[in-house]
Amino acid sequence: xxxxxxxxxxxxxxxxxxxxxxxxxxxxxxxxxxxxxxxxxxxxxxxxxxxxxxxxxxxxxxxxxxxxxxxxxxxxxxxxxxxxxxxxxxxxxxxxxxxxxxxxxxxxxxxxxxxxxxxxxxxxxxxxxxxxxxxxxxxxxxxxxxxxxxxxxxxxxxxxxxxxxxxxxxxxxxxxxxxxxxxxxxxxxxxxxxxxxxxxxxxxxxxxxxxxxxxxxxxxx
Amino acid sequence: xxxxxxxxxxxxxxxxxxxxxxxxxxxxxxxxxxxxxxxxxxxxxxxxxxxxxxxxxxxxxxxxxxxxxxxxxxxxxxxxxxxxxxxxxxxxxxxxxxxxxxxxxxxxxxxxxxxxxxxxxxxxxxxxxxxxxxxxxxxxxxxxxxxxxxxxxxxxxxxxxxxxxxxxxxxxxxxxxxxxxxxxxxxxxxxxxxxxxxxxxxxxxxxxxxxxxxxxxxxxxxxxxxxxxxxxxxxxxxxxxxxxxxxxxxxxxxxxxxxxxxxxxxxxxxxxxxxxxxxxxxxxxxxxxxxxxxxxxxxxxxxxxxxxxxxxxxxxxxxxxxxxxxxxxxxxxxxxxxxxxxxxxxxxxxxxxxxxxxxxxxxxxxxxxxxxxxxxxxxxxxxxxxxxxxxxxx
Numbered sequence: 001x002x003x004x005x006x007x008x009x010x011x012x013x014x015x016x017x018x019x020x021x022x023x024x025x026x027x028x029x030x031x032x033x034x035x036x037x038x039x040x041x042x043x044x045x046x047x048x049x050x051x052x053x054x055x056x057x058x059x060x061x062x063x064x065x066x067x068x069x070x071x072x073x074x075x076x077x078x079x080x081x082x083x084x085x086x087x088x089x090x091x092x093x094x095x096x097x098x099x100x101x102x103x104x105x106x107x108x109x110x111x112x113x114x115x116x117x118x119x120x121x122x123x124x125x126x127x128x129x130x131x132x133x134x135x136x137x138x139x140x141x142x143x144x145x146x147x148x149x150x151x152x153x154x155x156x157x158x159x160x161x162x163x164x165x166x167x168x169x170x171x172x173x174x175x176x177x178x179x180x181x182x183x184x185x186x187x188x189x190x191x192x193x194x195x196x197x198x199x200x201x202x203x204x205x206x207x208x209x210x211x212x213x214x215x216x217x218x219x220x221x
Numbered sequence: 222x223x224x225x226x227x228x229x230x231x232x233x234x235x236x237x238x239x240x241x242x243x244x245x246x247x248x249x250x251x252x253x254x255x256x257x258x259x260x261x262x263x264x265x266x267x268x269x270x271x272x273x274x275x276x277x278x279x280x281x282x283x284x285x286x287x288x289x290x291x292x293x294x295x296x297x298x299x300x301x302x303x304x305x306x307x308x309x310x311x312x313x314x315x316x317x318x319x320x321x322x323x324x325x326x327x328x329x330x331x332x333x334x335x336x337x338x339x340x341x342x343x344x345x346x347x348x349x350x351x352x353x354x355x356x357x358x359x360x361x362x363x364x365x366x367x368x369x370x371x372x373x374x375x376x377x378x379x380x381x382x383x384x385x386x387x388x389x390x391x392x393x394x395x396x397x398x399x400x401x402x403x404x405x406x407x408x409x410x411x412x413x414x415x416x417x418x419x420x421x422x423x424x425x426x427x428x429x430x431x432x433x434x435x436x437x438x439x440x441x442x443x444x445x446x447x448x449x450x451x452x453x454x455x456x457x458x459x460x461x462x463x464x465x466x467x468x469x470x471x472x473x474x475x476x477x478x479x480x481x482x483x484x485x486x487x488x489x490x491x492x493x494x495x496x497x498x499x500x501x502x503x504x505x506x507x508x509x510x511x512x513x514x515x516x517x518x519x520x521x522x523x524x525x526x527x528x529x530x531x532x533x534x535x536x537x538x539x540x541x542x543x544x545x546x547x548x549x550x551x552x553x554x555x556x557x558x559x560x561x562x563x564x565x566x567x568x569x570x571x572x573x574x575x576x577x578x579x580x581x582x583x584x585x586x587x588x589x590x591x592x593x594x595x596x597x598x599x600x601x602x603x604x605x606x607x608x609x610x611x612x613x614x615x
Contacts, residue, residue, distance in 0.1 A: 050606075050608040053524070055524055055606060055607040055608035055611075056606040056607070056608040056609065057606065075528075075529060076528045076529070076530070079523065079526055079527060079528040079529075080526065080528070082523075082524065082525070082526045082607075083525060083526015083527075084526065088524050088525075090611075092615065094517070094521045094524075094611065096518050096521060096522075098518075107522070107525055108525050108526075110525075110527075111522065111525050111526035111527040111528070111531060112526050155525075
């Protein structure tokens with residue numbers, strides 16, 4: 001489902017000196033596979049996930065979703081590809097504070113023009129599945145961290161994206177809530193999605209098809 | 222429901238815009254008020270030829286100036302092109318301020334009701350309640366709106382002028398120009414007040430040094446002209462044929478009025494520019510800041526697949542709604558402020574005039590400027606990658 005070839009990404013330090021974060025990363029993730037990427041803080045794990053999910057452009061390399069070289073698409077097509085093919089889960093949840101939990105979930109459907117009664121019902125079902133069915137009308141500030149991440153998970157999977165990218169999804173959660181989210185991600189992999197998790201937590205690797213360590217800008221098995 | 226939530230999220234932005242627009246509208250309303258005053262005066266002087274008596278040196282002209290005897294009024298009537306001469310008396314209500322000829326002065330105007338008002342632009346004055354003066358009225362007064370408001374007068378009220386009791390028979394509509402501060406009486410009553418006010422005049426009359434009758438006691442006259450005649454030409458003709466009078470050419474008087482109010486005009490331009498800059502900057506800054514504040518939200522939306530166009534349209538629609546609500550709020554705030562100041566602090570004078578063109582212009586201005594600021598800010602936001610937008614907003 002996902003293939004990255006020779007990804008390169010560098011940033012410029014305040015001194016002007018380039019900092020190479022990704023130095024030719026190759027990665028392949030099949031549909032139904034769960035891949036975990038670990039590595040020390042600042043090693044570039046989040047940057048890798050952002051580049052894979054088209055949230056920012058790499059300096060070089062290619063990204064393929066199935067048979068489409070998405071890294072070469074124009075801005076608007078990249079936006080469409082993101083909306084239809086990728087679900088994101090972030091460490092800090094990134095729910096919109098002015099929307100209720102249900103509206104946050106439904107936001108994922110708005111930009112791919114899937115808003116309908118069926119979509120709404122699916123959002124409600126998903127929220128009930130992960131145990132936040134009674135929090136639909138609550139605003140993010142009224143939810144615990146665990147509840148917010150569950151809502152964010154529902155938003156990430158609402159459109160049934162073939163690729164799920166999770167950036168430290170349990171980083172702000174206690175063990176119990178972390179386990180719920182990791183189980184849910186494993187469930188998506190079992191259901192056929194390609195899942196990439198970036199995490200410090202050893203338990204994230206449980207059930208993973210592959211575990212990589214990002215060091216020196218390259219992935220090591 | 223969603224719109225309400227969006228507006229709630231923008232509450233402080235709406236308030237910020239409302240305050241900016243309120244400032245713009247308030248300053249604009251003060252400008253409009255002055256414009257109306259100047260335009261009203263200009264319209265008045267262009268509607269008639271104003272003639273005054275010479276002499277006596279008490280601010281010669283319409284206000285307690287020299288005497289314009291009945292013989293001169295008859296002579297003016299005989300000048301070719303003249304149509305209608307109305308003898309008038311204009312006196313300061315408080316003589317101690319007469320020499321200053323202030324634009325806010327309260328004046329007693331006595332008019333000869335046997336002659337129709339010659340002023341082409343003010344054939345009649347608009348009466349809000351009661352009636353206008355009629356021939357034969359005695360100790361009856363019609364008062365201007367500000368004059369009535371400042372003294373709590375209404376039809377049937379009584380007012381004492383030079384020791385005499387007058388009944389208010391009419392109150393004029395607010396005109397935003399000089400008659401708002403007038404008290405109008407018959408010319409006979411005005412003559413009695415003039416004599417009572419002016420010790421020098423009493424001395425002259427008592428000495429018998431001047432052969433004057435009651436009909437000679439006029440401070441000026443409003444002169445009309447026949448259709449097709451040029452008012453300036455008729456005025457020059459009066460000047461040539463009737464010696465001993467001050468004749469003002471309408472166009473010259475208009476020019477004089479405008480040059481004497483040039484300071485106000487410059488002030489207006491300054492106020493307008495200031496209102497434009499302060500209100501505009503405040504509005505644009507508030508709107509742009511509100512969008513930059515939500516940069517993380519926009520990053521999230523782009524991560525969810527929002528295209529530049531979708532995001533831009535969404536932000537633009539929200540900003541239009543926000544500036545419209547803020548603009549309307551600002552207009553209401555300015556009107557409330559103007560009402561409060563006029564009612565409680567300005568001694569019943571009207572300092573603000575919220576003209577339709579001002580309110581419409583302010584609303585359009587705020588919406589356009591808000592939209593422009595929103596487009597600028599959105600363009601900046603969408604130029605970032607979603608990841609960068611999320612990072613910056615964190």
